Amino acid sequence: MPEPGDAPGLVEVVQRWTARWADTDGVSLSPAQLEELVAGVARDAAARAEAARDAALRRFSALYSASPIGIALADPNGEIVEANAALGAFLGCKTDDLRGRDLADLGYGPKDRHALLDGLDEVDEAGSEPYRQRVQLAHADDVGTWADITLAVLPGDRPGAAYPVLMVLDANEVHQLQETLRHQSIHDPLTGLSNASRFNTLLEGALGPSARDQIALVYLDIDGFKVINDGLGAGVGDKVLRRIARRLREVFTSHDPLIARLSGDGFAVLLRGRLTAQEVITQVQRALDELREPMYVDDHGIGVSASAGIVVRDVADGGPEDLLRAAELALHRAKAAGKAQWMLFDPDLDVRDRARYRLGAEIGGALENGHFELVYQPMVKLGPSGGLAAVNAGLRWNHPEFGELGSEEFYPLADTTGMTVQLGNWLLTESLAAAARWRERHGEAAPDICIRLPGRLAVDPELVGAVKELLDRYRLPAGALRLCTDSPSLHDPRGEVLESLSVLTDLGAKMVLAVTGSADLELIPRQGLKVRQIILTGPVVDALGDNPDAAAVRHLDQLVARARELGLRVGADGVRTTAQAELLRGHGVIAARGPFVTDSATGDEVDDLIERYTG
Known part of the structure; x- marks a missing residue:
């Protein structure tokens, strides 16, 4: 007979197997005895399964609690039902404060919340691939903290039920390192200006099919910079270049400026929008005047002069190669005319120069x-x-x-x-x-x-x-x-x-x-x-x-x-x-x-x- 506390359904299982074995030739036990025997075997098997399940739960709980990775368990609707201490520490709050919140609400900004919602949609069905993304999560100090997240689902106790789980890995140091490397790859390490690679990329974008209005390109070259390097040393020369970059930033502030260092003492300025040649010339002249003012570096009062080539045109009047070549020719003419001055690109002179360079x-x-x-x-x-x-x-x-x-x-x-x-x-x-x-x-x-x-x-x-x-x-x-x-x-x-x-x-x-x-x-x-x-x-x-x-x-x-x-x-x-x-x-x-x-x-x-x- 079944004992009180038997697992639901176990009685029916025992009775079904007892009926089958009792109908078997050679069985000498009475149905009651056989049922008792089968019930004992079933209870032992159930006890062993329960013990194994309890041990697995204890192991999971220990791993869940001690894990250095932040983990949040949610119900099928995405509402957090449990979070471990690592996630609370990472977000600067208590785990109790996380319970009841939607997983998507952990995102710091709209873009991050959309990323979490997209992940929940992708892993909605059990058996789907985990969703991985780098997002910013909302920290208790009202700042964003970078995390590499993984969204997956755990099977529920009913067929077809799925429970989302969020795993969070601290990515702040990795993200900062990657951002530093990215910045270094597109910026000049000495002056902090854009480098030639970034300049060329943005120049192509500025002349793309959707571009409008005018564009101006200014090439600036420091006259006789070798004298500073040879006379005062490369260290002083580097400081002068940083001062030059700072003065260029101070002068070129309008028309969406992009300032870049293209070579040792060569700089470029890209201006975009509604502009005229006279507006650009005014800024260039101001830059040349500013550069002529002495810079005091290590007790040396250093004055520099620069030559500039200027091109101003509609964005539809040619590609990047034409613009770059025109600015370079204008710069060559400025230097040939005596340096320390600017020269505006002249299409008529360009025809003559093409023949000369040919x-x-x-x-x-x-x-x-x-x-x-x-x-x-x-x-x-x-x-x-x-x-x-x-x-x-x-x-x-x-x-x-x-x-x-x-x-x-x-x-x-x-x-x-x-x-x-x-x-x-x-x-x-x-x-x-x-x-x-x-x-x-x-x-x-x-x-x-x-x-x-x-x-x-x-x-x-x-x-x-x-x-x-x-x-x-x-x-x-x-x-x-x-x-x-x-x-x-x-x-x-x-x-x-x-x-x-x-x-x-x-x-x-x-x-x-x-x-x-x-x-x-x-x-x-x-x-x-x-x-x-x-x-x-x-x-x-x-x-x-x-x-x-x-x-x-x-x-x-x-x-x-x-x-x-x-x-x-x-x-x-x-x-x-x-x-x-x-x-x-x-x-x-x-x-x-x-x-x-x-x-x-x-x-x-x-x-x-x-x-x-x-x-």
Whole structure:
């Protein structure tokens, strides 16, 4: 018979199995005895199951209470029925305060509450995948605290019943670290401004299909910043850059500004909205004025200047590449115009600049394809003996589209593209080869070859070795090579040009100095230059035209007299007429070049001149 306290339904189970076994052949027990036996077995099995369930509940309760992860158990409607101590500590409240609250109400803001509601909807049915998300939960101090949450469901005691459970892991440190890394990835670590990557991304967005109104891009470059770094140290330079960034933030405050550091001393400002060129120019001028004010860093009063290129246009007038290129061209023009000023992009000038930069890009191919040739300026001796004293060698570019281009049209571009050394080496090689041919044909009547080395070639560490190798190759004495320079070239702050020329003169080459006045001439004794000959040029010669005044002639006599004191030979450049040449000869000038002979000559024409002046 069933005992009081038996589990509901156990009596029916015992009676059903007793009836089945009693109907089995070979059973010698009475139905009552069999029922008692089966009931005992069933009670023992039920007791064991109850003990196992109680042990599992105790283990779960211990784990639930001791877990460092915050846990909240809810009823099927999402109302919290139990929360552990870890969740209360994380949210800064007692666990009793959490009971009765909706799980979704734990979110700090609307976005966080929506995330919790979405999670509850996703895990509504038992067996679904857990929902994981990073959200901010509401702390008792009325602040948000970052958490990695997991929403899942536990099966209920009835078929189909599901109970939501929320598990919370502290994500504040991880989130802060990730935010720090994200900030570092899009900001310049020195100034805190946006970096180039973020700038380019936001620029593309500012020119997207939905963009309206105008956009302005300003490129700013600090003039001569290397002087600060080299003179005061990189540490002071970094402090100056931070001050510059601060001043830019103070100036550019309207039109949704984006300020970025793009390179070492290069900055960019992006402005958006309804604006005009004059509004942008006003802000840029103010920025340049602010930067000129001295910055006191480590007891140094440091003033800087900046050049700026400005582009203002409608957002629909082109893509990011066009805008960036236009701002860069405007900046180049500002620097070329003397620095410390701004320049507004001009579409008409852009057409010309495109052609110029195209030339710069084509120099390498033109050199390889033989589009360059040598041109010469003969210098004749002013005296009864006549003859060619020297031939100045230069480069001319026979461009298939633009015709003949002089060196002044492509050497600055070669400096920009890094082709100066290649052009200079080609000039040096071909010039010495030509000098060797003239010596072979004309013997002692052959002129020296005079070359003005491009600045970058003059400081090239391979120059001296290259010159010596070429002189040996063509079996030329070093004295057949003249190296022409001027005072601006010798004012190289590192002295590399003078050092290279001095080594070459030690090999036997002759240094020639172009002189425009007494100051240039006095460089020779002051710096101990190994100069053998000077060439008067510029206003000194121009003043001796058709009717020279007494002051011009007196100036000439003073220069010639001082040159003789220094043991120098005197030549002249830019001589236009035979009468001018005779005047110069009468006052001590021994050689001259210019239109009175010819503006330029080819190699074959030099051969003819050698024969003519020798005869």
